[in-house]
Amino acid sequence: MTDTAAPHSDRSTEQSRSDATKNTTKAPGRTQTFGVAAVLAATLTALGYPMAVLWQVVTPRVEIISAGSGWAMTEHYPSEFVEADLSLVLMGLIAGLLAAVITWTWLRRWRGPTVLLGLVLGSLANQIVIWRYGVTQFNQFWDSVRDAPEGWHMWRPAAVKMVNIDVGAAWHALADGAIGAMFSHLELGVLAGMPFMAAFVYTGIAGWSRYASLRPE
Template sequence: MTARPARGVRRTVGLTLGVALLLTVLGAPLGLLWAAVAPDTPVLKTAEGAIYATPQPEQPIAADGWFSLLGLGFGVLTAIALWFLLRRRRGPVGLLAGTLGGLGAAVVAWQFGRRIGLSTYQRLLETAPDGQAFTKPADLRAGGLDWLVVPHGNLLLPAFGAAVTYTLLAGWSRWPSLRPEPEPYAAWPPPLAGAGGWGVGPAEGLSSAPVDRPARSAAPEPPGPDAAEPPRG
């Protein structure tokens, strides 16, 4: 009796962590997509290091914006996929797996995307002469990790999108348990065609349709004048 609940809890925890790990791995292609669409920032090499080529460049803001949009879309699609793929596990398992997976995917996407072209940038920063112009790969300014473990800023958007979307799907579900249930009237026989509509037709003798009332029996005619009177007591 006690082994079965413990086995069920371990299976649930394992499924939740497994799905969260799979979503975390999917952060790598998300980072590739972010690095492909986010613009690089033009910089100039000086004696003190690299400076922006323009006083107020727009490329760092665009990089943050692209990461926010892609991360939020990733979270929404993740919640929809978990809702339909884990039909029998709808509820806390899907919500927790989507939230944890969104956090992990955001960190992986950030670290993976920002390192694309970073080695070339660092090499030019060390070897290029002063005054040479080159570009810096995309990075985040509105997000990061506190104490190297806690994400903040737009790194939270994938988990936020997954949690909100999954909660909305649960709120719109027509089943109280969130899992598909048999319809209460699925086992009833279909209505038969006939004058009665629902139920048994007139062939079986039962019908809900109105029927003609039976005619009254004729009243007896009064006796004639020559008729004999009935005997009296």
């Protein structure tokens, strides 16, 4: 009777150790999770450059004629002035949706608030890269306009209007205690589309997860 119970006890002990080992393997460390979130944020930031080029390609441009010392538009109040902002918002929403779904699917072992933070910060940095790329193209364009011969037709690159980010001015406002003025220099405008959508979709999927830890047990 005793000999029969002993092997059963040994098997139970081995099974418990096996389960403990599996649970330990499934729960990544905090340092590793932060590393994954940082890589995710860096990857999304780097993707901003090809997305910026794509944004410039798909966005209609405003036609401008060089007029010697100045310039003139071929039509009054062209819709292309606002289409740059609208196309960036649409691109950001689509990119945020895809980024959230891919992050949830591919990084299932590290699901949680830390990866969500990396997703949101990376999405915001992605949009800032696109915005700054547009600013650079915009400034180079006007340099070309000044040097262009009179009557030369040129097409202005896409540039975002609904953004006001000046970290230096915001810092000075904070130092002076003007909190309201600080936030007025940190208006994301259309750049908030991608991080908002990414956070919304990721947390929405997490809310429907059947796992308490968000990771498959």
